[in-house]
Structure formats: structure tokens, C-alpha cells
Amino acid sequence: MDKKEIEKKVVEVLADKASMDLKQIKPESSLVDDLGLDSLDAVEMVFELEENYSINIPDDQISEFKTAQDIVTYLTIRLA
Amino acid sequence: MSDKVAKRVDRFVHFGLAAAKMAMDDSGLNLESEDRERIGVIMGSGLGGVLFHESQIMGAYEKESHRFNPLYVPRITPNAVTAHIAIQYGLLGPNSVVSTACASGNHGIGEGFRKIQHYEADIILSGGAEAPLTQFTFGAYCALRGVLSKKNDPPRQASRPFDLERDGFVMGEGGAVLIIEELDRALEKGAHIYAEIVGYGLASGAYHIAMPQPTGKDAARTMMLALKEANLRPTEIDYVNAHGTGTIANDVAETKAIKTVFEGSARKVPISSTKSMIGHSIGAAAAIEAVVSCLAIEHQLIPPTINLTHPDPECNLDYVPNKARDAEINCVLSNSFGFGSVNACFLFKKFCLRD
Numbered sequence: 001m002d003k004k005e006i007e008k009k010v011v012e013v014l015a016d017k018a019s020m021d022l023k024q025i026k027p028e029s030s031l032v033d034d035l036g037l038d039s040l041d042a043v044e045m046v047f048e049l050e051e052n053y054s055i056n057i058p059d060d061q062i063s064e065f066k067t068a069q070d071i072v073t074y075l076t077i078r079l080a
Numbered sequence: 081m082s083d084k085v086a087k088r089v090d091r092f093v094h095f096g097l098a099a100a101k102m103a104m105d106d107s108g109l110n111l112e113s114e115d116r117e118r119i120g121v122i123m124g125s126g127l128g129g130v131l132f133h134e135s136q137i138m139g140a141y142e143k144e145s146h147r148f149n150p151l152y153v154p155r156i157t158p159n160a161v162t163a164h165i166a167i168q169y170g171l172l173g174p175n176s177v178v179s180t181a182c183a184s185g186n187h188g189i190g191e192g193f194r195k196i197q198h199y200e201a202d203i204i205l206s207g208g209a210e211a212p213l214t215q216f217t218f219g220a221y222c223a224l225r226g227v228l229s230k231k232n233d234p235p236r237q238a239s240r241p242f243d244l245e246r247d248g249f250v251m252g253e254g255g256a257v258l259i260i261e262e263l264d265r266a267l268e269k270g271a272h273i274y275a276e277i278v279g280y281g282l283a284s285g286a287y288h289i290a291m292p293q294p295t296g297k298d299a300a301r302t303m304m305l306a307l308k309e310a311n312l313r314p315t316e317i318d319y320v321n322a323h324g325t326g327t328i329a330n331d332v333a334e335t336k337a338i339k340t341v342f343e344g345s346a347r348k349v350p351i352s353s354t355k356s357m358i359g360h361s362i363g364a365a366a367a368i369e370a371v372v373s374c375l376a377i378e379h380q381l382i383p384p385t386i387n388l389t390h391p392d393p394e395c396n397l398d399y400v401p402n403k404a405r406d407a408e409i410n411c412v413l414s415n416s417f418g419f420g421s422v423n424a425c426f427l428f429k430k431f432c433l434r435d
Contacts (some may be wrong), residue, residue: 017084018084019082019083019087040088040150041084043150044149044151047150050147051145
């Protein structure tokens with residue numbers, strides 16, 4: 001799948017969870033420090049990505065997501 | 081509330097948070113000078129987060145998916161409403177939700193009242209919140225038959241408590257919060273006192289899961305419990321805010337109960353059902369009616385029972401038909417009766433400084 005499309009989707013989901021504008025979401029944005037997401041936001045975000053791409057993301061993987069880029073990189077590999 | 085919270089909660093929590101904010105703003109309560117460990121939140125809700133519950137089930141059905149939203153549990157739990165109010169304001173005292181169907185609102189305020197009486201808290205935000213206007217809930221109430229009105233033409237005439245042509249209630253939604261505080265503290269800080277809670281009655285009819293006791297004897301007993309605590313005689317009551325759902329069974333039973341309690345003065349006391357105007361919001365209804373009762377005292381005005389055009393011979397008391405009435409109001413009795421024969425009645429009194 002096209003990386004740009006994945007980036008777009010991740011930014012969209014993160015902006016929604018963080019209640020921020022799309023422009024405020026940068027690849028290096030820290031989920032916790034910059035976007036203020038808590039653990040429930042993270043599982044909700046993962047749930048939406050799973051639904052969108054019809055995949056399962058393992059529990060262990062969620063804690064590995066520190067920045068927006070981490071999610072994009074993971075999805076790019078998973079959906080390749 | 082923040083966008084993030086708004087997205088994360090069911091509609092009934094929106095009502096609770098909005099009502100809490102309105103009450104807090106109106107009270108002028110300064111939390112900086114209060115001990116937050118002594119401030120609690122106790123509300124009633126009959127159904128909790130049914131809207132979210134339903135949307136998830138429908139979504140799963142339509143998508144043939146077996147996956148659950150990770151926030152399912154914290155969204156549907158009834159105490160989401162008191163939890164979010166406490167989180168919003170940092171209130172560290174007693175926190176709970178009471179679920180007794182249509183009596184939940186009064187029951188929530190009652191539990192708050194007792195917490196103040198028993199010195200378990202200085203201030204309680206209490207009331208009720210409900211968002212039952214969902215396809216499933218509506219269908220479920222329809223399935224009970226005789227509970228919801230079928231008068232769709234015109235809809236504004238469907239809610240007609242105590243009228244011969246009534247055929248059930250019109251479902252509503254909403255929330256209400258009262259701030260209850262121990263009297264001396266309220267006086268010390270010069271708080272605006274809408275009314276004093278002087279009596280609360282809570283009892284069960286142990287009769288039926290969805291029908292009122294036809295003679296109204298349990299409802300009467302509950303009103304008498306409130307009168308007894310308040311040390312008031314029925315003749316001292318200036319207005320009764322009835323449960324008055326507009327179901328055939330409730331309105332006759334409640335009328336009989338009022339006759340039992342008020343005896344010879346039953347025909348003199350003004351009674352009205354504000355559900356005729358705002359519908360029946362299940363677990364929020366009694367809390368909204370508690371606010372109405374306090375405002376009746378504040379404005380010395382009795383709200384009417386609208387759509388009362390064909391009096392039922394079995395409901396032959398003064399229901400303040402169709403037009404609000406100016407009156408001297410010192411004491412108001414507010415009734416609520418829930419499915420499962422749960423009755424909760426309040427007595428509110430105009431506050432006057434005592435010698």
C-alpha cells in the first residue's frame with residue numbers, strides 16, 4: 001500500500017484522538033508528550049487502524065509506538 | 081468539557097456534565113476555598129450508556145464484525161456520569177450512581193441528602209442524567225405496551241397526564257444537577273438558597289416489576305415518610321409536582337395515593353405534571369422535577385399540566401390545567417415512582433431564617 005496514504009490515515013486518526021488539527025501532527029510527534037494521548041487513546045487508535053486495514057495489531061506492538069512515524073513505519077511493512 | 085472528553089463519553093454523560101457545569105456556574109462555588117475531599121457527586125441514571133451500547137451492536141451487526149471498541153466498558157457504565165463530573169472538577173468525596181428506573185433522579189438526590197445529613201460530605205452535586213432516545217430503548221419501551229403514547233397527530237398533544245384521552249408517556253432526555261450543602265455552611269458563605277430539603281421518603285411497594293400498585297398505597301406511604309421527616313402536615317403543602325407520567329395506571333394510582341395522604345384537603349392542593357411539557361426522561365425525570373419544584377418556590381409560580389382538556393372522572397383533583405398559576409408556595413412535594421415499585425418523594429421548603 002502507498003506510504004502516503006498510510007501517512008494520511010495515521011495523521012487523521014491521531015488528530016481525531018488528540019482533538020488537534022491535521023497540520024499539528026508531525027512524523028516526529030510524540031504520542032504521549034506532544035499529542036497528549038493516554039493508554040486508552042492508544043488502544044482506541046489501534047482499534048481504528050485495525051478496522052480500517054482489516055488487520056490485527058498485537059498488544060505488545062502498541063507500547064512500541066512512540067511517535068507518529070513509528071506507526072507509519074509499522075503499517076508500511078505490515079501492508080506491503 | 082473538552083472535545084476529547086465529549087468524544088469519549090455517551091450522550092447521557094454529556095447531559096450530566098452540562099447540568100453540573102450549569103449548577104456550578106450558578107452556585108458561584110469557589111472550589112479553591114473548599115476541601116475537595118468533602119465534595120461528592122451522586123446521580124441517578126436508569127439506563128446508563130445505552131446509545132453507545134446500541135451503536136456498537138448495530139455496527140457489529142452491519143459489518144458482521146466481532147470486534148469491540150476498546151472504550152466500550154467505560155462508556156456504557158452508568159457511573160461514567162459521576163466519574164466524569166468528579167474528574168472535571170477534581171471532586172474527591174463520595175461518588176456513585178443509583179439506578180431505580182424512573183425514581184433514579186430523586187433517589188440520587190436522596191442519597192446525596194443523606195450523605196450531608198450524616199456528615200459524610202459538605203457538598204454533594206446530585207441529580208440525574210439520561211439519554212434514552214435510541215432505537216432499541218424506544219422499541220423496548222414500545223414492547224411493554226401501554227407505556228408510551230401512540231398519539232402522533234399532533235405530537236405536542238401526546239403527553240396528556242390525568243386527561244381521559246391519555247395513552248402513555250412521551251419519552252424525553254436530559255439531565256439536572258442540584259448542589260446540596262449543609263445549611264450553616266451555605267448561610268456562612270452567603271450562597272443563594274433555592275430551597276431547603278426538609279423531607280425525603282424512600283420505599284418499595286414490593287408489588288410488580290412494571291406496574292404501580294393500583295390503590296397507590298405504597299406511593300401514599302412514601303409521601304407520608306417525607307412528611308414525617310419534615311414534620312409537616314399535608315395541609316401545609318402548597319404544590320405537588322406529580323410523577324404524572326400520563327400512563328393510564330400511574331395517574332389513577334397516584335391520584336388515589338394523594339387522596340389517601342391529603343384526605344379532606346386533597347381537592348384543594350394544586351398538583352401538576354411537568355412531564356406534560358417536557359416528557360419523561362426516565363432516570364433524569366425526577367431530578368429535573370426537583371429543579372422545577374425549587375424554581376416553583378423561587379418564582380412563586382406553579383407550572384401547569386398541559387393538554388388536560390378532557391378530565392378523567394377517576395382523576396378528579398386540581399391538576400392546574402393548561403395555564404401556570406401564581407401562588408404563595410412554601411412547601412412542595414415532588415413524587416417519583418419507578419418500575420419495580422420503587423418510590424422516592426421529596427419535600428422542598430422555601431428557606432426562611434429562623435430565630
